[in-house]
Amino acid sequence: MTYSIQGREGPWEVVVGMEVHAQVISNSKLFSGAATKFGAPPNSQVSLVDAAFPGMLPVINRECVAQAVRTGLGLAAEIHLWSRFDRKNYFYADLPAGYQISQYAHPIVGSGSLAIELPDGTTKEIGITRLHLEQDAGKSLHDQHPSKSYIDLNRAGVPLMEIVSEPDIRSPDEAGAYLRKLRTILRYLGTCDGNMEEGSLRADVNVSVRRPGEPLRTRCEVKNVNSVRFVMQAVEAEAKRQVQIWEEGGTVEQETRLFDPGRGVTRSMRSKEEAHDYRYFPDPDLVPLVLEKSWIDSLSAELPELPDAKKTRFMTEYGLALYESSLLVAESGTADYFESLAKNRRPKTVANFMLGDLSAALNRMGESFSSATLFTVAASAALLDMIEDGTINGRIAKDVIEEMERSGEGPRAVVERLGLRQVTDTGAIETAVAEVLARESSKVAEYKAGKEKLFGFFVGQVMKAMAGKGNPALVNEVLKKKLS
Amino acid sequence: MTLTDLGIAAARHGLGRREFSARELALAHIAAIEALNPRLNAFITVTAEQALAAADEADEALARGEGGPLAGIPLAIKDIFCTRGVRTTAGSRILGPFVPPYESAVTANLLRDGAIFLGKTNLDEFAMGSSTTSSAYGSTENPWKRRQNPEARLVPGGSSGGSAAAVAARLALGATGTDTGGSIRQPASFCGITGIKPTYGRCSRWGVVAFASSLDHPGPFGRGVEDCALLLRSMAGHDPRDSTSVDRPVPDYAAACRRSLKGLRIGVPREYRVPGMAAGIEEMWRAGESWLREAGAEITEVSLPHTEFGLPTYYIIAPAEASSNLARYDGVRFGLRRDGEDLIDLYERTRGEGFGAEVKRRILMGTYVLSHGYYDAYYLKAQKVRALIFQDFANAFAGVDALLAPTAPSAAFAEGEKTEDPVMMYLNDVFTVPADLAGVPAMSVPAGLDADGLPLGLQVIGPPFGEEVVFTVAAALERAAGFTSLPAIRAGSPAP
Numbered sequence: 001m002t003y004s005i006q007g008r009e010g011p012w013e014v015v016v017g018m019e020v021h022a023q024v025i026s027n028s029k030l031f032s033g034a035a036t037k038f039g040a041p042p043n044s045q046v047s048l049v050d051a052a053f054p055g056m057l058p059v060i061n062r063e064c065v066a067q068a069v070r071t072g073l074g075l076a077a078e079i080h081l082w083s084r085f086d087r088k089n090y091f092y093a094d095l096p097a098g099y100q101i102s103q104y105a106h107p108i109v110g111s112g113s114l115a116i117e118l119p120d121g122t123t124k125e126i127g128i129t130r131l132h133l134e135q136d137a138g139k140s141l142h143d144q145h146p147s148k149s150y151i152d153l154n155r156a157g158v159p160l161m162e163i164v165s166e167p168d169i170r171s172p173d174e175a176g177a178y179l180r181k182l183r184t185i186l187r188y189l190g191t192c193d194g195n196m197e198e199g200s201l202r203a204d205v206n207v208s209v210r211r212p213g214e215p216l217r218t219r220c221e222v223k224n225v226n227s228v229r230f231v232m233q234a235v236e237a238e239a240k241r242q243v244q245i246w247e248e249g250g251t252v253e254q255e256t257r258l259f260d261p262g263r264g265v266t267r268s269m270r271s272k273e274e275a276h277d278y279r280y281f282p283d284p285d286l287v288p289l290v291l292e293k294s295w296i297d298s299l300s301a302e303l304p305e306l307p308d309a310k311k312t313r314f315m316t317e318y319g320l321a322l323y324e325s326s327l328l329v330a331e332s333g334t335a336d337y338f339e340s341l342a343k344n345r346r347p348k349t350v351a352n353f354m355l356g357d358l359s360a361a362l363n364r365m366g367e368s369f370s371s372a373t374l375f376t377v378a379a380s381a382a383l384l385d386m387i388e389d390g391t392i393n394g395r396i397a398k399d400v401i402e403e404m405e406r407s408g409e410g411p412r413a414v415v416e417r418l419g420l421r422q423v424t425d426t427g428a429i430e431t432a433v434a435e436v437l438a439r440e441s442s443k444v445a446e447y448k449a450g451k452e453k454l455f456g457f458f459v460g461q462v463m464k465a466m467a468g469k470g471n472p473a474l475v476n477e478v479l480k481k482k483l484s
Numbered sequence: 485m486t487l488t489d490l491g492i493a494a495a496r497h498g499l500g501r502r503e504f505s506a507r508e509l510a511l512a513h514i515a516a517i518e519a520l521n522p523r524l525n526a527f528i529t530v531t532a533e534q535a536l537a538a539a540d541e542a543d544e545a546l547a548r549g550e551g552g553p554l555a556g557i558p559l560a561i562k563d564i565f566c567t568r569g570v571r572t573t574a575g576s577r578i579l580g581p582f583v584p585p586y587e588s589a590v591t592a593n594l595l596r597d598g599a600i601f602l603g604k605t606n607l608d609e610f611a612m613g614s615s616t617t618s619s620a621y622g623s624t625e626n627p628w629k630r631r632q633n634p635e636a637r638l639v640p641g642g643s644s645g646g647s648a649a650a651v652a653a654r655l656a657l658g659a660t661g662t663d664t665g666g667s668i669r670q671p672a673s674f675c676g677i678t679g680i681k682p683t684y685g686r687c688s689r690w691g692v693v694a695f696a697s698s699l700d701h702p703g704p705f706g707r708g709v710e711d712c713a714l715l716l717r718s719m720a721g722h723d724p725r726d727s728t729s730v731d732r733p734v735p736d737y738a739a740a741c742r743r744s745l746k747g748l749r750i751g752v753p754r755e756y757r758v759p760g761m762a763a764g765i766e767e768m769w770r771a772g773e774s775w776l777r778e779a780g781a782e783i784t785e786v787s788l789p790h791t792e793f794g795l796p797t798y799y800i801i802a803p804a805e806a807s808s809n810l811a812r813y814d815g816v817r818f819g820l821r822r823d824g825e826d827l828i829d830l831y832e833r834t835r836g837e838g839f840g841a842e843v844k845r846r847i848l849m850g851t852y853v854l855s856h857g858y859y860d861a862y863y864l865k866a867q868k869v870r871a872l873i874f875q876d877f878a879n880a881f882a883g884v885d886a887l888l889a890p891t892a893p894s895a896a897f898a899e900g901e902k903t904e905d906p907v908m909m910y911l912n913d914v915f916t917v918p919a920d921l922a923g924v925p926a927m928s929v930p931a932g933l934d935a936d937g938l939p940l941g942l943q944v945i946g947p948p949f950g951e952e953v954v955f956t957v958a959a960a961l962e963r964a965a966g967f968t969s970l971p972a973i974r975a976g977s978p979a980p
Contacts, residue, residue, distance in 0.1 A: 048586060052812040054579065055566045055588060055691040057726050089808050089854070093827055098811020149827075151816065279854035281863060284698035284805055286727050 003171030005209065007243050012209045014239040015216060016175050017129075017167035018231075020182060021160050022192035023136070023200040024067045030135050030159035031058030031101065038198050042141075042152040050157040052096035057285050060085075064159040065289065066299055067191040068108050068133050071161055073300050074189045075128050077112025081296075083132075083289045089279040094138035094151050102134035102162075104280045108289065114165075114185065115308060116177040117326060126178050127166030136160050161192070167206065167216070172232035179203055179228050180330075184307050188332045196226050203231050207238040209246065217242075218252045222259050222266050234259035238266045310335055318347035327355055333370020340377045345384055353384060361401050374404060383411045393472055396420050424471045426478065429462070432470065433478050436461045447483060455479070487512040488654040488975040492557055492711040493738070495657055499546055499556045506542040506556030506600065510535050513558045513602055516975035517655045520627075524973065526640075526650040528563050528621045529571055530603035538600045545598065554718055555598030560656035562647045563604035564611055565591045565702070566691040570601075574693040575609040575619035575643075578813045578820045578838025588691025589723045590660060590702045597718040602656050605646030609840045610810065611667055611695045614912045616645025617899055618842040626674060626896045627653040627971035631937040634972065636898040638938070641671030644705070648675040651705045654975035658715050659705040664695050665798050666892070666916025668703045669928035673891035673941025676930045676971060678958070679705040680712045683949045684923030685730035687716075688723030694809040696802040697728075699920045709929060709959045713737035716951065732949065740952035741959035745779040750957065751786035751884035756915055762894040764934040769890055772931055772942045775964030776888065776957065786884055788876040793869045794918040799910060800853050800866035801921075806843075807850025813838060845906065874922045881947040886957045889915055891928040891941035915943060925951045929958045930967040939969065 004011035029036055032049035049056045072079050084106040087099040109131035115123045138156035142149050163182065169175050183201060186192040194201050203226075208219035220242070222234045237259065242252050257266040305313070307329045314325040314335075328351065329335045342350045358375060362368060367375075383400065386392045392400065392415055403414045415421060423429060436458060437444055447454045462475050487509050490498070498504055514532045521527050535558065542556035566572045566584035573579045587595065595601075608618040617623040617639060624645045626638035640649040644661030648671035651659050661668040663681035672679030680703050687702040694700060704715035717738070722731040752773060757766075773783050815821035815834030822833035839847070853862035880887065893914055902908040919926040925948075928941035942961055946954035970977075 051817055053586075053818065054572070054574070054582070054584070054693040054812070055689070057690055059725060059727050087808055089811060091811065091814065091831060093814075093816050096812060096817060098814065099808055277856045279808070279851065279856075279859075281804060281808070281854055281859070284696075284728075285694075 003173065004212075005239055005243050007247050009247065011212065012239070012243045013212050014170060014235065015167050015208045015210060015219070016169035016235055017206040017219075018165045018169065018175065018178060019204040019206070020163045020179065021202045021204075022071075022163060022186055022194075024064050024133075024159035024161055025191055025193060026061060026063045026067060026159055028061055029157035030061055030064050030133060032157055034157065036158050038200075040154055042150070042154060044154065046153040046156065050096065050153055052098075058101060058283070060286065060289065061159065064133060065108070065291070067159075068131060068161055069291070069296060069299050070189050070303060071163070071186065071191045072109030072112065072131055073296075073303055074185050074191075074306055075109070075112035075114055075131070075163070077128055077131065078110035079291070079296050080106065080108055080110055081291045081293065082106070083108040085133075085283045085286045085289070086280045087283045090276050092137070093149065094140045094153070094156065096138065096153060096156055100135055100137060101283055101286070103132035107132035114178065114181055116174060116181050118177070119173065121322065124174065126168045126174075129164040129166050131161055131163045134160050134162060167208075172235040175205065175235045176228050176232040179231050181307075184330060188304055188306055190304075196228075199226065202226055205231055205234055205238075207235055207242070208252070209239050209242045217246075218254050220252065220255055220257050220266070222257050223269060225259050230259055230261050233261065233264060234266060237264055241266060304332070307332075314338075318342060318351075320347060320351055324351045324355060331368065331370065333368060337369040337372075337377055341380055341384070345381075345388070350384065353380070357398055357401055361405060365405065374408060379404070379410055386411065386415060390422055390424060390471060391415065392420055393422050393468075395468055396422065399468075420469060422471045423466055423469045424474060426474060429466070429470055429474050429478050432462050432465045433475070433482055436465060437482060444483070455483075458483070486976055488516050490657065491708050492554070492657050492706060492714050495557060496553070496555070499542075500551070502546065506539040506546065507536060509556060510539040510558050510600055510602070512975075513656060516653070517602060520653055520655060520973060520975065524625045524627060524649050524653060524655075525622050526605055526624050526646045526653065526655060527560065527603040528573055528575070528606050528619075528646070531570055531601060532603075534570070535600050535602050542598055542600060552596065552598035553714065554594060556600060557598070557657055558600045558602050559594065559715075560603060560605045560647050560650040560659040561591055561601050562607055562644050562659065562661050564607055564662055564693045565660055566693065567591055567601065567604065570604065572604065572693065573621065574611070575607040575621060576838065576840070576843065577620040578834070579693070580620070580820055582819045584691070586691060589688035589725065590692070590719045592691075593718050593721060594660070594715075599718070605644070605650055605659060607646055608643035609843050610693065610806070611643040611662055611664055611700075612806070612842050612846055613642045614666065614670055614909055615639040615899070615902070616642040616671070618840055620840060623899060624649050625973075627973035628674075628676060628896060628938055629972040638896040638898050639674070641674035641892070641896065643667040643671075644679075645671045647705050648672055648677060648679070651675070651677050651707060652971050653973055657706075658711050660719070661703055661705055662692060662695075663701045663703055663916070663920060664699045664802060665920055666913045668701075668705065669916050669926060669941070669943060670892045670912065672705060672928040673930070673939065674896040676939030676967070676969065677705055677707050678709050678712050678927065678929050678962070679703065680716060680927040680951070680954065681919065681925065682716060682720060682951055683730075683925045685728050686720050686925070686949070686951070688721070688726040688729045690723050690725040696805040697809060698805060699798075699802055701920065709927075709955060709962045710738055710741045712927070713741050713955050730949075735952050737951060737955050740955040743956040745776060745781040745956065745960050748781045748886065748953070748957065749884040750776050750781045750783050751880050751887045752783060753788045753791065753880070753887055753889055754785050755788050755791035756889045758893065758914065760893070761890070762934065764932070765890045765893065765940060768932045768940050768942065769888070772888055772961055775961060779960045779964065781957070781960075784884060786880045786887065788873075788880060788918065790869060790872045790876050791918055794873060794921060795910060795914055797866045797869045797873065798913070798917040798921060799849070800862050801870065803846040803850030804853050804863050805850070807847045807854065810839075810843070810847060842906070870921050873918055877918075877922045877924055877945075877947070881950075885946075886950070886953050887945040888957070889943045889945065891915060891943040895934045895936065895938035895940055919945050924948055925954050927954050927958045929961045929965070931961060931965045932967065933969055937969075939967075
């Protein structure tokens with residue numbers, strides 16, 4: 001089923017391409033030794049190079065280049081052994097040199113692709129046009145003083161990868177899936193933390209609409225969208241705006257727009273009169289970036305297993321279904337958690353436990369599998385092992401989890417303290433069964449007369465009498481014997 | 485013995501033998517500066533106190549029998565090298581209040597070797613010029629005088645005119661300069677001293693206020709070829725902070741000065757014989773050829789066919805880079821600031837007041853040639869021509885070891901003679917610009933006087949990293965020329 005916007009005169013197809021700015025994980029900036037930690041006091045992570053003092057020169061950070069190459073490899077893209085840095089010239093108070101160093105004409109990474117999963121279970125390839133390295137600018141703070149703007153240069157020179165997609169995206173869902181998948185891959189690679197709230201990942205979304213079968217129409221760029229949800233909303237809002245303009249006989253002007261999440265609309269950001277001429281030219285302070293094929297090969301050999309490969313392996317190696325495999329590989333921390341826990345345990349049981357009760361508990365605690373403090377792999381292993389060896393049953397396990405959350409204890413401590421051990425003593429079970437059957441003599445008669453569905457009622461009554469601790473299999477067995 | 489007349493090797497020798505102290509040597513130069521700088525305006529900033537403190541340290545080291553190769557040698561530093569704690573203006577009002585918290589790589593190398601800095605010398609604003617008349621701190625006077633008209637105030641050349649005048653007038657034993665289109669060699673020629681622009685990448689640009697990054701070459705001035713050799717050896721070397729710095733050993737350039745010319749092939753570029761060359765230059769060039777031939781070299785004519793495109797190419801690339809390099813002077817973080825109504829107003833007031841006319845002209849030219857729709861026709865085309873000029877040199881050096889040419893098409897001119905017409909000024913760089921575009925080493929050596937009694941320089945150009953052969957040939961020229969003439973204004977001999 002293809003997504004389309006129903007206009008007055010028929011359907012419109014939505015065409016989307018994305019430019020994602022991803023902050024490179026590195027200890028220092030792209031061209032200086034200053035730190036890149038988030039949340040540091042203003043202007044505490046600024047070198048003389050970042051502040052563009054006279055005579056200061058940029059030197060490329062080798063680790064940032066390696067990160068860009070890893071990302072390119074993760075996107076199955078062509079790595080360019082020769083690339084170059086250009087200057088993008090414009091004046092702004094938070095751009096100290098008066099130019100941004102970026103790879104305009106010759107990016108380090110060329111075309112690649114990324115597969116997104118659609119809700120119907122199929123996958124779709126989204127083309128990657130290019131990836132290049134560039135510096136971030138500083139930040140202007142307009143709310144610190146009634147008449148002055150303050151400048152924070154901590155971000156000035158922070159390394160960014162700009163990842164540009166082909167206009168292959170056709171719906172808000174696909175746009176969301178693309179951004180989520182890209183974030184997953186970046187996190188797997190360890191090249192960007194993907195933290196959109198801190199600005200480590202920002203998306204510029206190019207949207208146009210057309211009648212099915214038409215060539216492309218004018219696009220607008222919605223800049224700096226900072227969540228997956230907003231990206232999806234922005235695509236829809238901008239597409240609808242354009243459909244309305246075209247249908248009213250107007251013309252969509254190519255421009256830069258901003259998404260207003262409060263009102264759910266996009267609005268124009270700058271007028272054409274202010275269109276910049278960036279006067280790009282090769283940065284004469286830097287030599288071209290020339291990479292050795294052998295270095296690329298060694299980085300390639302050290303790449304971690306990526307989500308698609310892991311998903312396939314989970315299906316073949318652990319016999320998991322596509323759906324649960326997809327959920328387990330969405331974060332590498334979750335996948336690692338699963339693999340640790342599935343060692344010597346039934347993978348299906350582990351997957352069900354993780355995606356069910358454990359996910360719910362972690363959600364309640366605001367934690368993830370990789371950040372879990374209480375439900376560590378060891379704690380989960382203890383829980384699963386107690387179920388497996390019959391110490392507790394599955395229903396009691398839920399109580400144990402809730403009690404752990406309340407008290408902060410480990411699972412075995414909870415089971416011991418509250419005496420939640422399952423009763424496997426047939427004597428105790430026989431006593432409870434006898435009591436229930438004696439009390440419910442009329443139901444017993446109905447059962448014996450052929451109303452066999454009452455069996456479940458007897459099981460429930462016995463379990464209730466035993467405070468839920470009876471071993472379900474044994475309860476069944478004793479009941480069957482006594483009722484026969 | 486006059487301390488201010490010494491060569492660097494002799495001064496270092498005398499200091500080592502404690503014939504005189506570093507303090508005495510520094511004091512002699514400080515006295516000369518006090519006497520002559522009010523007239524010459526060679527220095528923007530004099531750092532007498534720091535110089536004496538450094539001299540005392542040098543004396544202590546020398547007394548212990550230690551001290552680097554330049555221990556106690558007083559030098560003048562072009563005011564485009566950032567010097568820690570000492571105001572660095574680049575000859576511009578916009579950097580008037582700027583005191584760098586760091587030391588440039590080249591000056592740090594000189595300090596490491598024990599040199600003493602007397603102060604910061606005048607230059608054309610941001611090194612843009614060939615006359616040292618565009619400085620915000622006044623023009624510098626050439627210490628040489630015309631025989632016929634000694635009243636005329638001659639320019640020292642530029643942009644490193646303050647350094648050249650200081651060395652010629654014996655206000656310093658040596659000096660640093662930068663050469664972007666001829667800014668070391670042309671003033672050396674105008675002031676009757678020697679100066680070398682080494683290969684691009686040989687001296688780090690870290691801490692040098694940038695004019696045109698791909699063309700800026702730091703280098704030394706001296707009163708002799710060997711003095712330049714000693715200074716360059718200290719200044720040169722790999723610097724990981726400059727991505728264009730080259731990692732290769734620094735040879736003993738002074739040793740190269742003593743090598744024989746036997747077997748060397750010297751090329752004379754046909755295209756440097758331009759119409760309108762001043763009287764005496766052709767003759768001096770011919771004399772240079774015969775001196776080298778007599779010293780054992782073989783002279784052949786060579787062709788550098790793209791020479792005529794050097795100047796237009798330079799005047800596209802240099803302003804293009806400058807327009808971008810000078811964007812950082814915006815009043816926001818350092819230097820001059822003129823507050824305005826809003827950000828754009830702040831920029832306009834600060835840059836409008838801070839930059840002089842020549843700098844503004846070059847920013848305009850550079851912005852134009854990089855603009856959308858003009859980039860291919862100007863900047864890209866100029867880069868292609870630059871590659872052809874480099875290839876010209878490569879082809880020539882396949883057949884010869886070095887080239888011999890005049891340094892400038894004229895001797896020093898008077899203030900106002902050419903300085904009013906920018907294009908006339910630009911033409912002064914016709915012989916020096918190609919070596920900057922190609923990044924090859926080139927040195928100017930005083931070879932004689934013109935009819936007015938003004939010095940003329942000959943230029944030796946070598947292949948990339950061929951500084952040694954340049955020193956060998958330049959030293960042979962120096963020996964043969966026997967240039968002993970002195971400028972009218974110099975330490976110990978007040979102006980006529």
